[in-house]
Amino acid sequence: MVIKRYKGETVITKRKGDVLEDIANAASGKYIDGNKTEKPVDIIEELIAKCAKK
Numbered sequence: 001m002v003i004k005r006y007k008g009e010t011v012i013t014k015r016k017g018d019v020l021e022d023i024a025n026a027a028s029g030k031y032i033d034g035n036k037t038e039k040p041v042d043i044i045e046e047l048i049a050k051c052a053k054k
Helices: 017-026 038-053
Strands: 002-006 009-013
Antiparallel strands (some): 002 009
């Protein structure tokens, strides 16, 4: 959750991983939850390695 100010008003934002995953899937992409630090790094390294082989 993030608290920000917009035009003097307090705004509280919340990331909805399930919605972001749906958007990524609809675009034939992949959603990586950045809150789990080791897993995203491993996934990104794996994707880069696959691209390097092509």
